[in-house]
Amino acid sequence: xxxxxxxxxxxxxxxxxxxxxxxxxxxxxRLVRAQDTYGSQDRASDAELLAHxxxxxxxxxKIPIIGDPGPDVMFRFNIFYTAAALSIEARTxxxxxxxxxxxxxxxxxxxxxxxxxxxxxxxxxxxxxxGFATLRKLAEAGAKLVDGAIAAIxxxxxxxxx
Amino acid sequence: xxxxxxxxxxxxxxxxxxxxxxxxxxxxxRLVRAQDTYGSQDRASDAELLAHxxxxxxxxxKIPIIGDPGPDVMFRFNIFYTAAALSIEARTxxxxxxxxxxxxxxxxxxxxxxxxxxxxxxxxxxxxxxGFATLRKLAEAGAKLVDGAIAAIxxxxxxxxx
Numbered sequence: 579x580x581x582x583x584x585x586x587x588x589x590x591x592x593x594x595x596x597x598x599x600x601x602x603x604x605x606x607x608r609l610v611r612a613q614d615t616y617g618s619q620d621r622a623s624d625a626e627l628l629a630h631x632x633x634x635x636x637x638x639x640k641i642p643i644i645g646d647p648g649p650d651v652m653f654r655f656n657i658f659y660t661a662a663a664l665s666i667e668a669r670t671x672x673x674x675x676x677x678x679x680x681x682x683x684x685x686x687x688x689x690x691x692x693x694x695x696x697x698x699x700x701x702x703x704x705x706x707x708x709g710f711a712t713l714r715k716l717a718e719a720g721a722k723l724v725d726g727a728i729a730a731i732x733x734x735x736x737x738x739x740x
Numbered sequence: 741x742x743x744x745x746x747x748x749x750x751x752x753x754x755x756x757x758x759x760x761x762x763x764x765x766x767x768x769x770r771l772v773r774a775q776d777t778y779g780s781q782d783r784a785s786d787a788e789l790l791a792h793x794x795x796x797x798x799x800x801x802k803i804p805i806i807g808d809p810g811p812d813v814m815f816r817f818n819i820f821y822t823a824a825a826l827s828i829e830a831r832t833x834x835x836x837x838x839x840x841x842x843x844x845x846x847x848x849x850x851x852x853x854x855x856x857x858x859x860x861x862x863x864x865x866x867x868x869x870x871g872f873a874t875l876r877k878l879a880e881a882g883a884k885l886v887d888g889a890i891a892a893i894x895x896x897x898x899x900x901x902x
Binding site: 677689693694695734736 | 853
């Protein structure tokens with residue numbers, strides 16, 4: 579699963595490093611470390627910790643979408659949106675709450691709310707295959723979500739504080 | 741489970757009849773009938789259909805809150821909030837979406853949203869014991885929820901349509 583280029587200094591490595599330095603990805607890494615209760619991944623690098631979030635298109639196609647999404651993918655799915663909520667709070671000072679509803683078929687909804695405002699809403703499917711092609715795409719998806727939520731809070735500040 | 745007074749015309753019966761005539765309870769009955777795919781309850785009265793929603797304080801205390809809430813109680817829990825969403829839509833013309841997240845311990849959150857507005861938000865616990873002491877209390881809880889949601893829509897009409 580781990581994505582690593584063979585030689586140091588290639589574009590992929592610097593791209594990964596740039597992604598790991600973004601506030602959203604830093605927050606996600608902190609959350610993953612916090613969940614590692616027994617410290618079994620204490621020596622893992624940030625990139626290693628996030629390795630399971632990275633799924634190439636080829637790997638993606640091989641994941642069956644039959645039955646329930648497993649606990650590991652549900653963990654990653656939920657922690658991704660928790661990281662988004664914490665990033666929103668860090669930038670606005672307003673508590674954002676994630677609520678995810680995933681059916682047994684891997685189909686569902688995700689909402690992030692602040693006060694009475696829905697700052698993010700998405701219908702998801704094939705949660706079994708939740709992941710991103712590269713660390714950069716993960717970082718971009720997180721940043722886009724957080725930016726969109728903050729734009730909504732700026733548009734309706736009163737409702738976000740209601 | 742079924743609550744019925746021994747003689748007709750007693751206050752309990754008329755109270756039940758009044759509850760069954762409210763728009764929220766009528767909507768709930770319609771939904772329960774719609775879910776009865778095989779028509780096994782076609783001959784049941786409205787009060788009989790809702791019998792499992794009625795849990796006296798004594799019955800309530802006897803329900804264990806260990807393990808997952810069973811599928812029957814989850815069905816009633818979800819259909820109650822779906823009835824609320826449909827009642828809001830009937831009165832405002834705006835689609836309201838319920839999203840419920842219940843953990844294995846019967847602890848969770850319920851949100852109803854309209855556009856970008858959270859019209860109802862509740863933290864729930866002991867979902868295993870979801871129910872109401874009387875039909876009147878069921879009707880009152882539903883009406884209160886719907887009235888509160890409509891007040892929120894009236895307070896932030898722009899957000900409810902965003």
